[in-house]
Amino acid sequence: MGKRKALIAGNWKMYTTVVDGCRLALDVANACSDFDDREVLIAPPFTILSEVAHVLADSKIIVASQNVCWAEKGAFTGEISPVMVKAAGGSAAIVGHSERRQIFGETDELINNRLKGSLAFGLLTILCIGETLSEREGGQTLTVLEDQLRKGLASLTATDMANVVVAYEPVWAIGTGKTASKEQAQEAHAFIREIIGEIFEKSIAEQTRILYGGSVKPSNIDELMAQIDIDGALVGGAALDAESFGRIINYK
Ligand code: PGA
Numbered sequence: 365m366g367k368r369k370a371l372i373a374g375n376w377k378m379y380t381t382v383v384d385g386c387r388l389a390l391d392v393a394n395a396c397s398d399f400d401d402r403e404v405l406i407a408p409p410f411t412i413l414s415e416v417a418h419v420l421a422d423s424k425i426i427v428a429s430q431n432v433c434w435a436e437k438g439a440f441t442g443e444i445s446p447v448m449v450k451a452a453g454g455s456a457a458i459v460g461h462s463e464r465r466q467i468f469g470e471t472d473e474l475i476n477n478r479l480k481g482s483l484a485f486g487l488l489t490i491l492c493i494g495e496t497l498s499e500r501e502g503g504q505t506l507t508v509l510e511d512q513l514r515k516g517l518a519s520l521t522a523t524d525m526a527n528v529v530v531a532y533e534p535v536w537a538i539g540t541g542k543t544a545s546k547e548q549a550q551e552a553h554a555f556i557r558e559i560i561g562e563i564f565e566k567s568i569a570e571q572t573r574i575l576y577g578g579s580v581k582p583s584n585i586d587e588l589m590a591q592i593d594i595d596g597a598l599v600g601g602a603a604l605d606a607e608s609f610g611r612i613i614n615y616k
Pocket of ligand 1: 375533537538539540541577578579580598599600601602
């Protein structure tokens with residue numbers, strides 16, 4: 365089995381408007397060396413998806429939406445469809461981010477629908493999962509991860525998995541400055557890979573990229589990426605600074 369291609373993804377959340385977003389995208393593009401062992405993805409806010417995609421048109425950077433609906437079109441106020449993402453120049457989407465789950469009440473079933481719709485229209489899709497602090501302290505981490513994974517990936521086929529990336533993001537580590545230790549992250553990633561192997565088969569699990577997210581920064585990216593089951597990072601805060609994100613992309 366060849367090594368999985370790494371993926372460094374920047375989630376801009378609800379930050380940036382057109383001028384600073386395009387500037388940031390350009391600076392990130394300039395910070396990317398021409399690697400063939402890693403890919404870079406940026407998820408700007410919906411409102412500047414097409415401008416950012418335009419700025420990045422000559423780069424290899426993948427442009428993603430931060431969420432996506434399952435339907436092509438219809439009466440879904442406030443949503444954006446996979447077709448709209450593609451028309452705006454995007455080719456990927458994030459679903460199930462903990463902020464969607466915690467603040468906006470998105471359930472595993474809803475997220476599974478988003479994932480299936482996103483895949484049906486050919487988007488590379490990052491499914492986020494992760495336990496809260498009280499779940500970790502209560503010893504429920506692995507149970508929660510297994511549950512979110514099984515429900516999130518429900519009714520997907522092995523073929524679908526070629527376009528699925530899983531992001532392990534412990535909720536207690538997001539935006540808090542607290543990173544999971546490399547051992548905690550590796551343990552969770554190995555477990556996630558094992559469950560994917562149970563749901564599909566071992567070879568699918570071996571091919572699936574699993575990203576770590578939660579206070580990833582220039583100072584911890586190298587040790588995280590050195591873990592055998594960590595295939596990349598989903599970066600929030602540090603992705604808003606081209607120098608920091610550039611350093612993360614250029615991890616050693
Ligand atoms: P953070 O966010 O890097 O700011 O912790 C990560 C995320 O929410 O994807």
